[in-house]
Amino acid sequence: MSSSPPAAPPRAGTDDRLVEQGPGVRSGLRDLPAHLNLSTVGAAVVATVFGCTGPALIIINGAGDAGLSASQTASWIFGVYVFGGLNSLLLALYYRQPIAGAWSIPGAVLVVDALGTFTLGELVGAYLVSGALVLLLALTGVLRRVMTWLPGPIIMAMIAGALVEFAIGVVEAGRAAPWIVTSALAGYLLVTRFSKKLPGVVGALVASAVAAGLTGAFVGIDPDTRLAVPALVVPTFDWGAVLAVSVPLTVLIIGAENAQATGALMAASYRPPINSMSLLSGLSGLAAAGFGGHTSNIAGPMTAICTSRDAGPEAGRYAAAVLNGILFIAFGVVSSVAVAFVTALPVELVTSVAGLAMITVLLSSFQGAFGSSRFQIGAFFALVIAMSGVSIAGISSPFWALLGGVTASLLLEFDQFRDRADHSD
Template structure:
């Protein structure tokens, strides 16, 4: 199979079934049958890197925020169980059915939003708000609205949003290098050596190995003290408060769709996949509903993890990169089940090393995104606006910059580049239909 383009049969929803509520795909039998031959150093390595990224700093947002808000260790552990286990299940379901690296996790900006609201509302009201957010996202999938919006959005603007949203990971490598030059320098050397001489192994794996060795030599490992112990997940009874729904449910639903799913869709398009947008919306809604049962704020498609698992770091064969998402999903489920011990283990790694590895893993995605945004001649002003807004990191009405990048980019193109919206709208390649 070609390493430069995906197989329409194996890595894309079947065109004749795209009008359905759930897009068609190769199916679970095909995904399971071919999984073993696609499990190799590249896919396992990319899945591991994505899991380490997702299980370190992001988990601490919830642990620290929940602890400061006075939540018990049992509640925080259950929260982590809900988002990681169901995020992992999303990865397994979509990757195996579509054979595309659509990776599940949870919304990091959503966690920041929720942590900030813990001081205002009872946790049971927050659980009710989580449930309502999941229902809202699911209803958007049922209506098919997100598929229509995704098919209309100009691709250069989407690609520019991806470039702007993910560039912070590249900048993170530089900032981490200033804080821990030995560790980050070793990580960069490991990345370059493997990328140049052993292309069958992802450069990010070399960065992780050499960076970890440097951290051990310099004594930079953190003390393991997560504050969580082993405990069973707790079923949460929701209560419903209108103020909590308005303050948490609505912006959280918008974040899931406008930040996470939009990023993941753009990343997959940049890597020449045809993402099943409606299925991604539906399962993100279901994930949010199920995660709320255990106190989790959502479980949905994840932009950064999808970027790592779909990039060339997961191997040259695009048709096999879904195996990286399967690996990531299994690791996420294991992390959620053993939350207390797992958090203690992964937080030993220096933050600078995590930042460096994550940034280096994004190199291919960033190149594809910038190329998709500015290689053509259409929607260039809108794409530039989307890039700048996404890079700004601005948050308005508790909604983060990727959403506003899409809104701003489209509005500016409508005003300054109306000719690019001719005829029947735009197709997925950014050209007029």
């Protein structure tokens, strides 16, 4: 008996309002307790551990190398985590979708490099310009029109290519810490096979944590860790900083970070509120900049974790993003102390659990990219470019994957664009 081909990934919503209509915060809050269970809590914890370990160290190490004070470093972390967490709370509750907010990791790398050229005040001025640009683009509605126009298979291929590195990371981590990774795999497979209520990723987290404890892999915590108070940073404006930092940050937010999250939501059959995601990224980015935070946007990897089937039934996965947002806010408030505890986790534990959490998202993305006969050349280009991890002018591979995939399709599959336009309403 023949089976029908996989359904095409859903297009972004057709709501043309500046702020797309959603069920509302009251609805999200009312049903939230019913959706807080082992699946959603487990996904939220995994997303939080992923977002608060290696990424936080990029900021801490970069700030230390640039000679920033403890208060300035704490302010930077406060800005990106607190306002990123607020993005999660507002969007997940209002739309009842697992939309997770955070900040741009490639953007942090870009900023760390720029700290040797520009003052902190000049960088904050550049962050403000970037936030204003994102907000302006959202107000015009151009971002929603672009994401709606992009072929679904190309978006799905970009997501698959961008996230597959996390799955590959599990294999690489196995060489450095075989006992931890083997335990994570065993926990994931056994729980997935024999438990209908407990998600496999929770089994992976518990098993790998036990293995890390037995092998002494946890890192010691500095007893002299003290709470640092965040403070506002006075901006100054420099055209060099605007060109070198504001422009690539803006492209990263709209063309890489938010686009990844949009694709992850589409792969899980949601209709993401693209314009609202962009509007809030611009507004929260402006607020985060006041504390020295380089961005506040929607997070691709964390959204992918919260949208996975391990996070439970589709209707309740938004609870994972809500809890992830709460944990991010708490982390940002006490960041100078919390970092010491979170970074005590061995990197192989975080890598293996995060990679396993991506399995269902990757499967959906590959099926959405190559499950039909349309836009296959463009999807292939997008997949390969995203997998390469290439970064040009400080802009990471997801943006170039979309650009390369669409360019290839326009040149070699233009008839499919024309057919789609002819059949559109």
